[in-house]
Amino acid sequence: MLPNFKYHPDPLGTEMFRQDGPKTCCCCGRQTDIWYDGPYYGDRNLNDDTGDDDEMPYEKMDFLCPGCIADGSAARKYQCMFQADELVGEKPEDADKQDEWLHRTPGYYCWQEPLWYTHCGDYCELLGSVGWKEIEEMGLEDEIADTYDENVNGFEFSFVREGTYQHGHVQCFLFRCRHCGRHFITVDPD
Ligand SMILES: [Zn+2]
Numbered sequence: 001m002l003p004n005f006k007y008h009p010d011p012l013g014t015e016m017f018r019q020d021g022p023k024t025c026c027c028c029g030r031q032t033d034i035w036y037d038g039p040y041y042g043d044r045n046l047n048d049d050t051g052d053d054d055e056m057p058y059e060k061m062d063f064l065c066p067g068c069i070a071d072g073s074a075a076r077k078y079q080c081m082f083q084a085d086e087l088v089g090e091k092p093e094d095a096d097k098q099d100e101w102l103h104r105t106p107g108y109y110c111w112q113e114p115l116w117y118t119h120c121g122d123y124c125e126l127l128g129s130v131g132w133k134e135i136e137e138m139g140l141e142d143e144i145a146d147t148y149d150e151n152v153n154g155f156e157f158s159f160v161r162e163g164t165y166q167h168g169h170v171q172c173f174l175f176r177c178r179h180c181g182r183h184f185i186t187v188d189p190d
């Protein structure tokens with residue numbers, strides 16, 4: 001069972017957890033069938049003094065269980081965050097929201113540096129990799145046409161319709177605002 005990650009509700013679907021346990025969690029020492037296979041980063045706020053931010057003891061973080069991400073214990077123990085901390089939109093002011101997103105939410109891998117949408121004063125939820133076919137299947141064409149920001153993505157919208165594929169060499173990442181329900185995409189070329 002996975003804890004509820006409100007900003008990343010299906011991290012098995014996005015393949016940021018693997019399910020081939022049992023493994024021993026490096027943080028809590030308990031057996032876990034599901035372990036984290038996503039990115040993490042040195043916490044800039046904590047590591048500024050050492051000058052070696054982003055230098056992380058990767059071997060020590062093999063087989064991290066979902067619970068140790070959700071309760072913040074892994075971020076504390078390893079002085080890490082799970083997000084690259086690159087936002088599209090305004091940074092939410094609420095310190096607990098910042099902490100939950102940076103330290104208690106699984107990150108994601110993409111070709112470029114991962115971006116994360118914010119809206120309505122909060123982080124959006126990440127729904128995963130999509131192409132235009134999936135956007136059409138979800139009936140989101142008009143909404144995405146409306147919210148799409150060429151300046152963020154660097155591609156004309158016509159290219160998004162014709163050249164993006166789920167998990168493809170050019171993919172989109174779909175975000176949804178947890179408050180107003182609006183959907184947004186980033187475009188991620190390899
Ligand atoms: Zn654990």
Ligand SMILES: [Zn+2]
Pocket residue numbers: 119120177178179180181182
């Ligand atoms: Zn919103």
